[in-house]
Amino acid sequence: MIAIEILGLEKTYSVGFWRKKPKCALKPLHLTVEEGEIFGFLGPNGAGKTTTLKLLMGLVFPTAGSARILGMEVDDPRMKAQIGFLPEQPYFYDYLTARELLNYYGQLSGVAAKERSRKIDDVLQRVGLPDVGGVQLRKFSKGMLQRVGIAQAILHDPKLLFFDEPMSGLDPMGRREVRDLMEQLKQEGKTVFFSTHILSDAEALCDRVAIIHQGELRGVGAVADLTSSVHGKVEIVWQGTAVPSSLRALGAECHVTGDTVRAVLSEANQDSAIDALRRERLRLISVIPVRTSLEDYFVQKLQPAEAVAGVKS
Amino acid sequence: MSGRIVHIASNTFREAVRDRVLYNLIAFALLMSGAAILVGQISIEIERLVVINLGLSAVSLFGMVIAIFIGIGLVSKEIEKRTLYTVLSRPVRRWEFIVGKFFGLAGTLMVNAFFMAVGVFGALLYVSRHFQRADSWVLVALYFIILQFLIITALALLFSSFSSPLLSAVFAFALFVIGSFAEDLRGFAALTHGVMRWLATGAAYLVPNFSALNVISSVAHQQPVSGQLIWYNTIYALIYATMALCGAVLIFEHRNLK
Numbered sequence: 066m067i068a069i070e071i072l073g074l075e076k077t078y079s080v081g082f083w084r085k086k087p088k089c090a091l092k093p094l095h096l097t098v099e100e101g102e103i104f105g106f107l108g109p110n111g112a113g114k115t116t117t118l119k120l121l122m123g124l125v126f127p128t129a130g131s132a133r134i135l136g137m138e139v140d141d142p143r144m145k146a147q148i149g150f151l152p153e154q155p156y157f158y159d160y161l162t163a164r165e166l167l168n169y170y171g172q173l174s175g176v177a178a179k180e181r182s183r184k185i186d187d188v189l190q191r192v193g194l195p196d197v198g199g200v201q202l203r204k205f206s207k208g209m210l211q212r213v214g215i216a217q218a219i220l221h222d223p224k225l226l227f228f229d230e231p232m233s234g235l236d237p238m239g240r241r242e243v244r245d246l247m248e249q250l251k252q253e254g255k256t257v258f259f260s261t262h263i264l265s266d267a268e269a270l271c272d273r274v275a276i277i278h279q280g281e282l283r284g285v286g287a288v289a290d291l292t293s294s295v296h297g298k299v300e301i302v303w304q305g306t307a308v309p310s311s312l313r314a315l316g317a318e319c320h321v322t323g324d325t326v327r328a329v330l331s332e333a334n335q336d337s338a339i340d341a342l343r344r345e346r347l348r349l350i351s352v353i354p355v356r357t358s359l360e361d362y363f364v365q366k367l368q369p370a371e372a373v374a375g376v377k378s
Numbered sequence: 379m380s381g382r383i384v385h386i387a388s389n390t391f392r393e394a395v396r397d398r399v400l401y402n403l404i405a406f407a408l409l410m411s412g413a414a415i416l417v418g419q420i421s422i423e424i425e426r427l428v429v430i431n432l433g434l435s436a437v438s439l440f441g442m443v444i445a446i447f448i449g450i451g452l453v454s455k456e457i458e459k460r461t462l463y464t465v466l467s468r469p470v471r472r473w474e475f476i477v478g479k480f481f482g483l484a485g486t487l488m489v490n491a492f493f494m495a496v497g498v499f500g501a502l503l504y505v506s507r508h509f510q511r512a513d514s515w516v517l518v519a520l521y522f523i524i525l526q527f528l529i530i531t532a533l534a535l536l537f538s539s540f541s542s543p544l545l546s547a548v549f550a551f552a553l554f555v556i557g558s559f560a561e562d563l564r565g566f567a568a569l570t571h572g573v574m575r576w577l578a579t580g581a582a583y584l585v586p587n588f589s590a591l592n593v594i595s596s597v598a599h600q601q602p603v604s605g606q607l608i609w610y611n612t613i614y615a616l617i618y619a620t621m622a623l624c625g626a627v628l629i630f631e632h633r634n635l636k
Contacts, residue, residue, distance in 0.1 A: 078636070122467045125634040142469035150467035156459045158389070160396035172385040173468045217464060227467075 068225050068256040069098040069121070073130035076116055076280075090116040092281045093130060098258055098273075100224075103251050105271035105288075106260040107363060113280040114260035115153055118229050122150055135225060146175055149218030153229040153260075155210060159203035163194060163213050166202060167220055174221035188216040193242055207234040215243065219250070226250060228259035232266055244270055268292070268359040276366045283366040291362045298355040299335050301328045304348040311341040329355060382470050383478040390482020391489075394448060399486065402440055403493050409436055414501035425505035430516060430598040433498035438523045438594070440494065441487050442554055445527050448486070449534025450546035452479045453626075457635055466635070473627045480535055480623055487527040495520050512600035518608060519597040525615035529586045530554060532622035539626040539633065557588035586618055 073093040079085040091113045098104045108114050119125045121132055123139045137144035157166050164185055171181040189195050192212040197205075202213065211234045218226055231247070232240045247257050247270055261267055267274055268288060275285040284291075301317075303326055308319045315338055317330035330338055335352065342349055394400070410433060417428045453476070456462040465475060495517075502513060533553055537546035556563070560582060567578035591611055593603050 078634075119463075119635070122463065124463060124466060125636065126632070142471065145467060145469040148467070150464065152460055152463040154460075155464065156461060157464070158393065158461055160393055161389075169385065169389055170464065170468065173382055173465060173470055175469060214464075 066100045067097050067133075068100045068102075068135060069096070069104075069258060070133045071096040071117075071121075071130070072132065074117070074120055074127050074132050075129040076120060076125065077128045089280055091120070094277075094282055096275055096282065096285065098256065100256050101251070101254055102272040103247060103257045103270050104259070105267035105274035106258065106277065107262065107264065107267055107274050108260070108277040109262055109367065112277045114277060115229055116280075117277070118150075118152075118227055118260060121227065146221070147224045149221065149223040149226045151214045151218045151226075151228045151231055154207075154233060155214035157202050157210065157213060157217075159201065162199050162201050163189065163205075163216075164198035166213065167217060170217045171220055176221050184220055184222075188220050191219070191246060192216045193239075208236060208239050211235055212239070215246065223255070225256045226258070228257065230261055231259055232261065232263055240266065264360050264363055274359070276363055278367050284362070288359060292357055292359055297332050298329055299332050300351075300353045300355050301330070301335070301338055301342070302326070302350040302352075303342055304350060307345070307347070309341050309345045309347075311344075312338055315341075325350065380474055382474050383481065386465075386470070386475060386478025387480075387482035387485060390452070390479050391485050394483070394486040399444055399448065400490060400493075402444065403490065403497075406436060406440055406494050407497050410497040410501045414504045417505055421505075426502060426510075427598045429501050429505050430498070430519075431594060433494075433501055434516065434519050434523065434594040434597070437491060437494045437498065437520065438526065438592075441491055441523065441527050442530055444490060445483065445487055445530045446534050446547060446550045446554070448483055449531050450538050450543045450550060452483060452535055453538040453630065454541075454543050454546070462635060472631050476535060476539070476623065476627050476630055480531060483531050483535075484528055487531065488524060491520060491524055491527070510600075512602075515593075515597040515600070515603055518603045519593050521608075522591040522593055522611055525611060526586075526588055526591050528619040529557075529588075529615055529622070532619040532626070533586070536622045536626040536629070539630040553585055554588065557586040558592070559589060560585055560587040561589040587614065591615065 071094050073095060074091065075089075075093045076091040077087045077089045080088045094117065106114050106117065116125070120127050121134060121139055123145075132139050134144050135147055158169075161169065167185045167188065168181060171184065176184060185198070186195075189198050192215050194209065194212050194216070197209070202210065205213065211231070215228070215231065218228070228247075231243055235243060244266065247259070250257055271288050273285065273287050274291070276283045304324060305326060306321055306324060308317075308321070308326055308328070312319065312328060312330075315330055315334040317328040317334075317338065319326055319328045328338070332354070339349065339352070413432050414429060417425050417432075421428050453462075456465070462475075466472065498516065498520075499509075499513075502516075503509065530550060530553075534546060534550045537549045541549070563578065563582040563585065567575060567582045570578050590607075593607075597603065
């Protein structure tokens with residue numbers, strides 16, 4: 066079943082005070098996200114990720130096109146009761162304590178009073194803030210605010226979550242915890258749509274990703290498919306600092322790092338290379354086919370179309 | 379009223395209290411105590427008149443300043459700090475947000491006015507040692523001041539829904555000043571001719587008529603306020619505030635929250 070269906074969503078702003086000029090923030094976007102998947106929306110800063118999320122949240126109005134979330138219009142309150150949203154670099158009412166803020170959001174989301182207290186304790190525990198519920202948010206660090214932001218998004222047990230740069234402001238441990246939390250949410254059957262420019266997070270978490278650049282969708286697909294194209298090359302790593310001359314004769318590109326050597330060569334020469342290492346009694350560490358990384362794919366998609374065509378020709 | 383409006387209103391009230399807005403009551407209490415002691419010493423026979431004039435004018439001025447300076451930031455601050463995003467991504471309609479904010483600030487002003495009214499009556503009791511029957515008209519003057527608060531709060535929200543806090547403050551304060559001379563503006567319109575008359579009359583009826591809602595002087599002189607004026611002013615203030623609030627909702631419903 067489709068969780069998010071975007072049909073030609075487009076946004077153009079008018080900029081300037083006197084003679085207003087149109088500025089296209091999002092070119093017609095067509096995208097679907099299935100229920101139960103973690104979907105990464107990737108792009109560099111200013112690519113149109115936040116604009117797309119704001120359009121889906123009904124915070125800005127589209128110039129053209131439409132979107133349906135859980136089969137409902139984006140301004141339908143019944144739909145909004147079933148989604149959670151974490152904005153980029155969230156800022157909350159700093160005169161409230163974390164518990165008061167979550168209570169307020171729980172009230173607005175229609176969480177029953179008798180359940181609210183238990184749910185607040187639960188989410189504060191889940192985001193790693195079990196002991197600071199009574200502290201005013203003005204005393205929170207950026208990372209703690211990010212965690213509160215995640216807590217308010219999951220408080221009312223939504224089916225679908227929208228996270229705008231969820232790892233922003235978090236230390237490595239915090240990022241790891243958020244990644245674990247997103248995987249837990251997926252296991253609970255929830256759909257997660259998150260924007261990021263940190264590719265390692267996307268590669269580790271996402272079932273599918275879309276790449277957006279200059280307001281235009283440049284590519285979309287399953288992470289496994291995008292990173293599985295093999296170049297017909299293998300990477301062989303062994304212990305030592307010596308490179309047998311027979312390996313160089315096979316056309317291997319070798320790099321010595323500390324006490325290991327990494328060689329990349331044609332897949333056709335793989336067996337000959339392994340035989341050469343055995344003859345020299347060198348200890349083999351790994352033999353791995355060279356695949357496209359998400360980063361390679363991302364960089365390729367961000368290049369202008371003409372540059373890509375030029376490289377191919 | 380929808381539950382969400384109540385929650386937004388109570389959060390707005392809590393924000394005002396925690397931002398120490400009600401601390402102005404301390405300044406007011408000091409002003410009233412000082413005035414009562416001073417007036418008691420220097421005025422002969424007119425202590426009540428001075429205390430009522432000074433007290434009610436201060437209630438009006440303090441409340442107006444709070445209404446304008448909080449009201450202008452009610453929407454723009456939420457957009458600027460992006461706190462609005464997590465509210466409107468929930469099952470909250472935009473009009474509910476505006477109406478909730480209005481009631482939150484109106485509630486703050488009423489609580490403020492209540493405590494200041496207690497201060498006025500306290501000072502009155504200090505200077506005249508007992509209450510008179512005519513003092514009950516002070517309550518009517520306070521009621522009219524609260525009606526003024528409702529109008530200026532709705533106007534501040536209206537300006538806040540489309541302009542910056544600074545411009546909103548300028549607009550709201552300008553309307554407060556012009557509205558305080560609305561009767562004079564209507565008198566001036568009657569003296570003009572042709573297109574000028576149309577323009578002046580239009581402007582006179584467009585600005586809020588705060589002068590009709592100001593009965594401080596007559597109440598201080600122990601003059602009664604007619605039931606008809608109370609009724610007319612109530613209807614006028616409610617219609618004016620509702621129209622300003624509807625304008626704020628209409629603008630905000632179509633605003634892109636960049």
